Amino acid sequence: MMKKLLLASTSTIYGSGYLEYLMPTLETFFNGVKNLLFVPYARPSGISYGAYTKIVSEAFKKIDINVVGIHTFSDKNKAVENADGIFVGGGNTFVLVNELYDQDLMEVLKNTIVKGTPYLGTSAGSNIAGLTMQTTNDMPIVYPPSYNTLGGIPLNINAHYLDSDPTSKHKGETRETRIKEFHIYNKIPVIGLREGSWLQVDGDEVVLKGDLAARWFVKDKEPIEIEINHLIVI
C-alpha cells in the first residue's frame, strides 16, 4: 500500500459551508471508506469533542460516510489501526499535539499513514502531517512534550498562508518573515498553503491542488511561487 494524504490549508473557505469546497474531492479520496475515524483534539474555540464530531458527521453525511470520534473508543490505538480512513480537524496545533502525545497516539498514527490508510488533515491536522509543528500560526496555550509530528511528508506546512499587505501600518512580523526566521534555526522546507489549496500525497509524490499557487520556502534561498498541479520535489 502507498501513503495517501490530503492536506488542506483550511476546512472552510469564505462564503461556503464546512468542508463544502472539498467534498467532490473527498468523495473520490475516501472511495470505499464506510467509517471515518475523526480526531477532534485540536478543539477550535475550545469546542467539545462531541460537538466537533457532530459538525464533521453532518458534513460527511452528504457523501454517505459515517463519522466516529476517536474519543468514544476505549482502545484508541486499535481504533486508529482499524480505521478505514482518518480525519484530523483544525483548531489549536499545540493542543492537538499535546493530546496526541498524552494519549500515546503519535506513533500509531505515523505507522497507519505509512501503511496506506487515507488521511485527511485540515489546518492543524495538516500541520501535524509535516515533520514538525514549528510552522504553526497558533498560540502556545499548552506545552507539548515535543514539537515533532507525523512526518507523513518530508517538509513542514504553514496553513492559512497570508501574503503581506504592502499598505499595512502594522509592525508585527509578516508570515514570510516568520518562516524565514524558522530557517535561521531549521533546515526543513516549508510550504505556505493559501486557503482553498491542498497537498495531495500519493506514495512519495506530493502535488499542489486547489485554486491558488503556494509559497515555497527553502533555507538560504528566496521563496518562490509553486503553481497548481505542480509536483513538489524536495
Place this chain on the structure above:
Amino acid sequence: MMKKLLLASTSTIYGSGYLEYLMPTLETFFNGVKNLLFVPYARPSGISYGAYTKIVSEAFKKIDINVVGIHTFSDKNKAVENADGIFVGGGNTFVLVNELYDQDLMEVLKNTIVKGTPYLGTSAGSNIAGLTMQTTNDMPIVYPPSYNTLGGIPLNINAHYLDSDPTSKHKGETRETRIKEFHIYNKIPVIGLREGSWLQVDGDEVVLKGDLAARWFVKDKEPIEIEINHLIVI
C-alpha cells in the same frame, strides 16, 4: 526599591524611527542611568547580537545613554545584577526565552526586576515580563525548556494586538479567538496592547500609557476596552 517597568507593544510605530515615539518617555524613565544593558537574544529576522546592539545604541545616543550588549560579558549574571537599567528587545519570543534559560538568566533577571532596576521591554521583551510567554504571536521555531517567564506583572501581554477585520475573507483565527482559546486552558488575565501603547509599572501599580485603548481578557468573561491612564486592577 520598587519595581519599575516599561512594557511596550512595539519598538517602532509606522512612519517613525526605531524607539523614536518612546524617547521622551524613556528619557524620564531611565533618568540617572548611564549604562544600559541590552539583551539582543530575540534576534528579529535572525540579526546578529552585535548588529542588533548597534541599532539600539544609535537610538539611545540621543538621550546620552551608553548601551552594552549582554553577549559581550563573560559573567552575564553579574552584568544583570550590576546593570543601571535593562532593555530586552523584540524578535522571536521562543528564541528569546530559550536563550535566557540556556544562559541561566531567567532567575537573576526576575530578582533584578524585583530589586527595582528599571526594565524596558518591547514586543518579545514585553511578553516575557508577564507570567508566561503563552500569548505570544510568534512561531515556535525553537523548543524552550519552559514557557514560564519573569512574572514582573501578574498577567500576560499580547503585543502588536490586532483587531479583527470584519471585511476579511481569511478563515484563520482572529487574535481575539486565539486569546479566548488560551483561556480555555489558563486563568492568567491577558492585555492586548495595540501598537503605540505601553504598560508603565511602578511597584504594584500597572497603568496603560500611549495613544490607544487596550483590550482586556479575563477567563470566562467578555473582553473589554481599557482606556489610557487607566490603572489595571487584577
